[in-house]
Amino acid sequence: xxxxxxxxxxxxxxxxxxxxxxxxxxxxxxxxxxxxxxxxxxxxxxxxxxxxxxxxxxxxxxxxxxxxxxxxxxxxxxxxxxxxxxxxxxxxxxxxxxxxxxxxxxxxxxxxxxxxxxxxxxxxxxxxxxxxxxxxxxxxxxxxxxxxxxxxxxxxxxxxxxxxxxxxxxxxxxxxxxxxxxxxxxxxxxxxxxxxxxxxxxxxxxxxxxxxxxxxxxxxxxxxxxxxxxxxxxxxxxxxxxxxxxxxxxxxxxxxxxxxxxxxxxxxxxxxxxxxxxxxxxxxxxxxxxxxxxxxxxxxxxxxxxxxxxxxxxxxxxxxxxxxxxxxxxxxxxxxxxxxxxxxxxxxxxxxxxxxxxxxxxxxxxxxxxxxxxxxxxxxxxxxxxxxxxxxxxxxxxxxxxxxxxxxxxxxxxxxxxxxxxxxxxxxxxxxxxxxxxxxxxxxxxxxxxxxxxxxxxxxxxxxxxxxxxxxxxxxxxxxxxxxxxxxxxxxxxxxxxxxxxxxxxxxxxxxxxxxxxxxxxxxxxxxxxxxxxxxxxxxxxxxxxxxxxxxxxxxxxxxxxxxxxxxxxxxxxxxxxxxxxxxxxxxxxxxxxxxxxxxxxxxxxxxxxxxxxxxxxxxxxxxxxxxxxxxxxxxxxxxxxxxxxxxxxxxxxxxxxxxxxxxxxxxxxxxxxxxxxxxxxxxxxxxxxxxxxxxxxxxxxxxxxxxxxxxxxxxxxxxxxxxxxxxxxxxxxxxxxxxxxxxxxxxxxxxxxxxxxxxxxxxxxxxxxxxxxxxxxxxxxxxxx
Amino acid sequence: xxxxxxxxxxxxxxxxxxxxxxxxxxxxxxxxxxxxxxxxxxxxxxxxxxxxxxxxxxxxxxxxxxxxxxxxxxxxxxxxxxxxxxxxxxxxxxxxxxxxxxxxxxxxxxxxxxxxxxxxxxxxxxxxxxxxxxxxxxxxxxxxxxxxxxxxxxxxxxxxxx
Ligand code: FES
Ligand code: FES
Numbered sequence: 041x042x043x044x045x046x047x048x049x050x051x052x053x054x055x056x057x058x059x060x061x062x063x064x065x066x067x068x069x070x071x072x073x074x075x076x077x078x079x080x081x082x083x084x085x086x087x088x089x090x091x092x093x094x095x096x097x098x099x100x101x102x103x104x105x106x107x108x109x110x111x112x113x114x115x116x117x118x119x120x121x122x123x124x125x126x127x128x129x130x131x132x133x134x135x136x137x138x139x140x141x142x143x144x145x146x147x148x149x150x151x152x153x154x155x156x157x158x159x160x161x162x163x164x165x166x167x168x169x170x171x172x173x174x175x176x177x178x179x180x181x182x183x184x185x186x187x188x189x190x191x192x193x194x195x196x197x198x199x200x201x202x203x204x205x206x207x208x209x210x211x212x213x214x215x216x217x218x219x220x221x222x223x224x225x226x227x228x229x230x231x232x233x234x235x236x237x238x239x240x241x242x243x244x245x246x247x248x249x250x251x252x253x254x255x256x257x258x259x260x261x262x263x264x265x266x267x268x269x270x271x272x273x274x275x276x277x278x279x280x281x282x283x284x285x286x287x288x289x290x291x292x293x294x295x296x297x298x299x300x301x302x303x304x305x306x307x308x309x310x311x312x313x314x315x316x317x318x319x320x321x322x323x324x325x326x327x328x329x330x331x332x333x334x335x336x337x338x339x340x341x342x343x344x345x346x347x348x349x350x351x352x353x354x355x356x357x358x359x360x361x362x363x364x365x366x367x368x369x370x371x372x373x374x375x376x377x378x379x380x381x382x383x384x385x386x387x388x389x390x391x392x393x394x395x396x397x398x399x400x401x402x403x404x405x406x407x408x409x410x411x412x413x414x415x416x417x418x419x420x421x422x423x424x425x426x427x428x429x430x431x432x433x434x435x436x437x438x439x440x441x442x443x444x445x446x447x448x449x450x451x452x453x454x455x456x457x458x459x460x461x462x463x464x465x466x467x468x469x470x471x472x473x474x475x476x477x478x479x480x481x482x483x484x485x486x487x488x489x490x491x492x493x494x495x496x497x498x499x500x501x502x503x504x505x506x507x508x509x510x511x512x513x514x515x516x517x518x519x520x521x522x523x524x525x526x527x528x529x530x531x532x533x534x535x536x537x538x539x540x541x542x543x544x545x546x547x548x549x550x551x552x553x554x555x556x557x558x559x560x561x562x563x564x565x566x567x568x569x570x571x572x573x574x575x576x577x578x579x580x581x582x583x584x585x586x587x588x589x590x591x592x593x594x595x596x597x598x599x600x601x602x603x604x605x606x607x608x609x610x611x612x613x614x615x616x617x618x619x620x621x622x623x624x625x626x627x628x629x630x631x632x633x634x635x636x637x638x639x640x641x642x643x644x645x646x647x648x649x650x651x652x653x654x655x656x657x658x659x660x661x662x663x664x665x666x667x668x669x670x671x672x673x674x675x676x677x678x679x680x681x682x683x684x685x686x687x688x689x690x691x692x693x694x695x696x697x698x699x700x701x702x703x704x705x706x707x708x709x710x711x712x713x714x715x716x717x718x719x720x721x722x723x724x725x726x727x728x729x730x731x732x733x734x735x736x737x738x739x740x741x742x743x744x745x746x747x748x749x750x751x752x753x754x755x756x757x758x759x760x761x762x763x764x765x766x767x768x769x770x771x772x773x774x775x776x777x778x779x780x781x782x783x784x785x786x787x788x789x790x791x792x793x794x795x796x797x798x799x800x801x802x803x804x805x806x807x808x809x810x811x812x813x814x815x816x817x818x819x820x821x822x823x824x825x826x
Numbered sequence: 827x828x829x830x831x832x833x834x835x836x837x838x839x840x841x842x843x844x845x846x847x848x849x850x851x852x853x854x855x856x857x858x859x860x861x862x863x864x865x866x867x868x869x870x871x872x873x874x875x876x877x878x879x880x881x882x883x884x885x886x887x888x889x890x891x892x893x894x895x896x897x898x899x900x901x902x903x904x905x906x907x908x909x910x911x912x913x914x915x916x917x918x919x920x921x922x923x924x925x926x927x928x929x930x931x932x933x934x935x936x937x938x939x940x941x942x943x944x945x946x947x948x949x950x951x952x953x954x955x956x957x958x959x960x961x962x963x964x965x966x967x968x969x970x971x972x973x974x975x976x977x978x979x980x981x982x983x984x985x986x987x988x
Contacts, residue, residue, distance in 0.1 A: 067925075069922045069923060069925065069927075070927065070928075072913065072930070073922040073927050073930075074922065074929030076904065076927050076933050077903075077914065077918040077919075077922060077927060077933055077934075078863065078906070078914065078918065078935045079861070079863015079864070079902065079903035079904050081863070081864065081930065082862060082903075083862075083865075083931065085862075085866070086862035087858075088860075099968055131884045159948075209930075229855065235977070241965070242963075242965050243929070243965050244865075244868075244875055244929070244932050244963060244965055245865070245867060245869040245931040246930045247869065248867075275953050293929075293930070294929060295865070295867075295929045295930070295931030296928075296931060296965050296966050298927040298965070302963065327869060328867070328868040328870060328872075349980075354978070381834060503960075533929065534928040534929025534930070534931075534966045535928065536928065567944050571915075653977060713925040714925070716925060716971070717925050717928055717967055717968075717971065719926065719967070719968075720967060720968030720969075720970050720971065721965070721966050721967055721968050722968075723968055724963070724965070724967075724968035724969065746870065746872050747872060748867075748868045748870070748872035748963065749871075749872045751872060753963065755959075755961075755963065755969075756955075756956050756959045756962070756964075756969040756972065756973065757956050757957075757960045757961045758961055759856055759968055759969045759970055759973075761970075762968065822937075
């Protein structure tokens with residue numbers, strides 16, 4: 041019996057599972073789709089509670105200022121105003137990474153970025169709340185603002201956080217092998233600087249929160265737009281000084297996250313504090329400008345690279361210096377800093393690595409986790425450096441990438457271990473599909489083609505507060521009232537994990553996906569899960585679900601066996617039937633030994649009642665992890681490659697991306713349709729960052745474009761043709777063989793476009809975004825020098 | 827502010843609502859009438875999530891005053907599926923079948939903008955579809971599958987299948 045319970049994902053000790061699937065690998069439109077296309081489904085802001093009132097947050101017009109006083113007496117006198125809070129109501133700092141916690145729901149003593157919240161009001165309706173904000177008098181002592189990290193690191197006289205000299209939030213050096221020696225001995229060394237830009241998630245649904253504090257029971261129920269309800273839960277408990285078991289978080293549906301909802305929003309805290317103060321439910325919905333002010337977008341990076349090669353074009357060493365702009369607070373910063381470090385180790389074999397990185401505080405909205413965090417920035421640089429080296433060696437970018445690509449079983453110097461990789465297949469496939477080899481270097485001036493690769497982690501090995509508990513738990517309940525119910529706290533932010541979870545459960549249980557009901561995203565009802573980040577859900581919840589489902593089968597198989605009069609270990613289940621693996625098909629057209637799933641459940645229920653089993657997942661820990669190298673460590677990795685084709689308008693400098701061909705290794709796709717959607721979305725976000733997206737901050741820290749009007753992102757007109765392909769793959773360390781597909785595919789998009797522009801006009805750009813102005817200037821300079 | 831009772835014809839039902847001169851159509855639809863299928867992504871006319879049909883044309887309800895909509899026919903996403911049977915409109919079905927729905931927040935607006943287009947021009951070109959949808963932002967899907975969904979609907983319309 042123990043055997044059946046065993047779900048092994050220990051490295052090098054994979055249990056051999058069948059790869060013949062019925063539910064996994066099926067194209068299933070998401071189960072909540074009909075409710076979404078009819079407008080029936082409810083997002084947070086769609087909910088209304090009895091006696092509910094509205095909250096609004098007053099934001100600072102200055103990027104750096106001491107708060108001398110806040111006077112809200114006039115606001116309180118306004119008819120319909122029920123309560124006001126300020127930083128005094130939330131003196132305890134929080135943060136997603138607890139040991140760097142330095143954020144407050146509302147500024148305490150000082151504001152550090154434009155738009156930081158300084159007070160919040162609850163009122164009978166939104167108009168009254170807005171009027172009340174105007175009546176709050178805040179006296180500021182305006183301080184000089186610094187928005188450039190290269191400047192901030194030199195200014196110890198102007199500390200954004202008193203306890204951080206030179207505005208250094210964190211710094212770290214990692215050395216693997218002997219990079220200095222390797223570079224000195226290299227046959228060819230390139231040195232170059234790159235800049236990656238300040239962009240944001242721009243999900244379409246602004247954050248909202250409804251807090252309902254019950255003064256009679258002392259319990260708080262928060263409805264929030266949150267990718268990481270568990271971490272929000274923890275931080276709420278800390279800030280409100282309440283035990284976690286008195287707080288319940290329900291996440292209705294989320295309208296896109298991409299990492300931006302991977303931190304507790306200040307609306308969560310403010311609504312909770314206000315609700316506790318006035319004893320009524322309080323809803324706060326962000327305006328679009330609130331979203332920008334608190335956005336936690338991508339860290340801009342000033343990167344210096346030195347890359348060495350031997351005489352054959354094999355990478356000998358990488359020396360990577362990264363100065364990262366962190367904005368005003370810590371957020372996910374330390375994680376992103378060390379992810380950029382770890383991103384140097386794969387998808388190419390790099391025998392010697394040096395990383396020297398700093399994350400700097402500046403007076404702009406905090407930078408955080410955005411799709412492909414930590415990977416997008418160095419990938420942008422490294423892929424282009426490889427292309428440049430290829431030219432030196434007389435190879436194509438394809439050849440040099442293939443030459444250096446890692447394969448299954450690779451262990452990096454940092455101990456990052458790749459159980460499975462089809463990266464080379466990805467390269468082959470895009471090159472073939474796009475006819476890259478026939479086009480590279482051969483297209484007329486103004487037209488170009490570029491190839492790039494990428495990879496991303498698939499799960500994470502650590503909880504942010506360093507605990508050994510499982511990272512996810514899934515419970516499956518079987519009864520005859522509700523059929524199969526799967527409880528799991530994983531948060532669907534639009535990527536479709538609810539459907540994928542149902543598919544995985546259905547696969548092992550032998551039922552139809554459509555018959556599995558998923559109960560997600562409620563800390564009181566569903567089970568524990570760390571949250572949606574690091575592309576971890578399919579992998580982590582997949583294992584937990586598989587384990588739970590196998591336990592269910594272990595209970596039902598003996599019952600089925602006795603009903604079929606055969607041995608328990610002869611039983612299998614599929615398509616709603618338990619059957620004997622030896623006698624499923626009876627002879628001469630007669631039915632063999634099989635019995636309907638529901639009948640077995642019925643018999644089981646008669647004597648045992650409802651059946652419920654739990655599974656869990658803890659990522660395996662690799663031995664010998666060296667200090668610092670552990671961040672970015674992941675159970676497995678997804679890979680992808682892309683070819684971009686561009687058309688440069690030589691008169692305007694505008695770049696038109698005509699086509700992107702993509703091939704991804706996500707292991708066994710659980711739902712190919714969802715994978716395709718993730719790939720398309722990744723390409724769209726990468727395209728925006730490559731060409732025009734940028735949050736612009738004035739030298740005094742004012743945010744210049746906090747609206748979807750001025751923050752330009754791709755529309756339907758800007759999308760190129762996309763040919764997304766999934767390469768044949770199966771990762772034996774992954775549940776059902778499936779791994780990440782949500783963040784890997786954004787990695788190659790930007791460098792592929794930049795390389796295509798190089799192919800088109802012969803100029804290699806190293807700064808994002810690639811605006812028409814930059815391109816046109818380069819073309820003019822080129823003409824002038826001829 | 828002085829309020830006034832206006833009659834709004836939404837999805838073939840006339841609602842009497844009390845609105846002030848500055849109340850936006852999107853807020854009245856969402857908060858007073860409770861049809862929350864209409865979404866608000868920016869409140870400034872930039873994202874298209876709040877798209878509704880007004881006399882058959884796609885309009886941004888965050889830029890319209892409720893008071894100005896008296897006597898007009900408004901259709902929201904809740905009015906698209908068959909009102910009696912609940913059966914999805916073929917355009918809605920096409921969005922599902924083509925994986926054009928991810929988080930779903932832009933979806934009501936996308937469906938309505940597409941519907942307004944095809945109702946007025948049953949044989950739009952790819953360019954015309956893009957023109958009709960360029961004011962609807964979607965951050966999840968990359969638009970390609972949305973375009974495919976609309977094209978497939980146009981196709982089946984031409985073949986008389988729907
Ligand atoms: S909410 Fe109306 S256009 Fe964005
Ligand atoms: S599906 Fe999420 S914004 Fe379009």
